Amino acid sequence: MIIKQQLVNSRAVTFSGVNRRQFITIHETGNVTKGAGAQAHANLQSKGFTSSWHWQVDDEFAIQSYPHTAQCWHAGDGRGNGNLYSIAIEICVNSDSRYQKAVANAARLTQQIMKEENIPLNRVVQHHHWSRKDCPHFLRSGRNGIDWYSFTKLLQEGAGKSPLKFGNTGSKIKELQKDLNKLGYKLVVDGSFGPKTRRAVQYFQAMHQLEVDGIVGPRTSAQLKEALINKAPIRLLKYANIGKAVGQLQLNLAETGYKITIDHSFGPETLQIVRQFQGREKLTVDGMVGLTTWESLKHQIFK
Ligand SMILES: [Zn+2]
Known part of the structure; x- marks a missing residue:
């Protein structure tokens, strides 16, 4: 997985506060059109779209569009915790991307963000959690061979839960x-x-x-x-x-x-x-x- 940034400078489609980064919200783009991968979605955000999210991931790339401190518009919960205090990851479902690889990449990216931002597993949630939308659709149904439960298992794998001991802080x-x-x-x-x-x-x-x-x-x-x-x-x-x-x-x-x-x-x-x-x-x-x-x-x- 190649991780890169293509940051959007405009804050026209975000709230103006500071994201406290307490959750990670997992989405799927819902766009199965060929070519609708991470780069295409990053470009969409660069050009100015009607909503916003921090990351998009496909079977090759993870591209960051907004810093985690931005309050993106993705969760459908208005000024709720989803939009204000979560980091959004869109998994691309374009038919010319290997879906399971894209999910595995999303899991790796999620693990990395969990570590960086100190977000526990029980705060990695579906878009559905905030506004009852059927998203991430394929992960929720498991129809493409991998379901939400397996995704959370991927998050636990190799996470290297280091033991807590004398001298640790945080x-x-x-x-x-x-x-x-x-x-x-x-x-x-x-x-x-x-x-x-x-x-x-x-x-x-x-x-x-x-x-x-x-x-x-x-x-x-x-x-x-x-x-x-x-x-x-x-x-x-x-x-x-x-x-x-x-x-x-x-x-x-x-x-x-x-x-x-x-x-x-x-x-x-x-x-x-x-x-x-x-x-x-x-x-x-x-x-x-x-x-x-x-x-x-x-x-x-x-x-
Ligand atoms: Zn969604």
């Missing part, structure tokens, strides 16, 4: 902090993965049967999503268990004021302290750390 960390807060971790949503965020991630991992490494990789990320809808499995810690999760529990008990050896081993001392903690918090005193004990300890630590 909107993904903000989302993580917001999610953790919904689970009671009470973090400052500052978009910075610092010691407190790491501590919360470690606690979450210890509590939910994950490796306690403080890094949000695919498994932790998936468990987090499950926990938000209330079904992530809880780790039950009890006498004779050993490992990092036990170490994490001991660390957290120490933080709440108990004098405890951090030896990653649930021995007699840890058992006694867990019982003391349960008594103090008026929980069932069984010496086993299950959901209620994990939650209670969480409230002590993250406040």
Whole structure:
């Protein structure tokens, strides 16, 4: 795919504000005429058309007509989020372009824009999303051998979802902090993965049967999503268990004021302290750390 710019200088067919670039809207041109590819559509915009969009893609080219900051007229929603805050991509459907290749190119371009503008997958939407138009028509019907679901799969492929870890900053960390807060971790949503965020991630991992490494990789990320809808499995810690999760529990008990050896081993001392903690918090005193004990300890630590 050759990526190039053929920018339109006029702003006659755009709104005058700044596009906040929160969504990507996928269209199809609907024009099956031979030769109606990306270059022809870019030329159409250069000459001055009645509507506008940022990119057009066919089986060979991706051509940019407007900077992403422009508020193009494409979504059919007036001054709605579609026109004002999304980036528009038109997939060409001319009969002399290989449609599936054009869709694959559109997926690559979309991935690139998602990365550049920090737009998550769930904010890549169809034109239909904004104004109920049957667009992108072929992707919606799947009639040309590739449907919307496959398109979104293409977006996920090789996207290289890098794990979130200590030292990272940005909107993904903000989302993580917001999610953790919904689970009671009470973090400052500052978009910075610092010691407190790491501590919360470690606690979450210890509590939910994950490796306690403080890094949000695919498994932790998936468990987090499950926990938000209330079904992530809880780790039950009890006498004779050993490992990092036990170490994490001991660390957290120490933080709440108990004098405890951090030896990653649930021995007699840890058992006694867990019982003391349960008594103090008026929980069932069984010496086993299950959901209620994990939650209670969480409230002590993250406040
Ligand atoms: Zn459309």
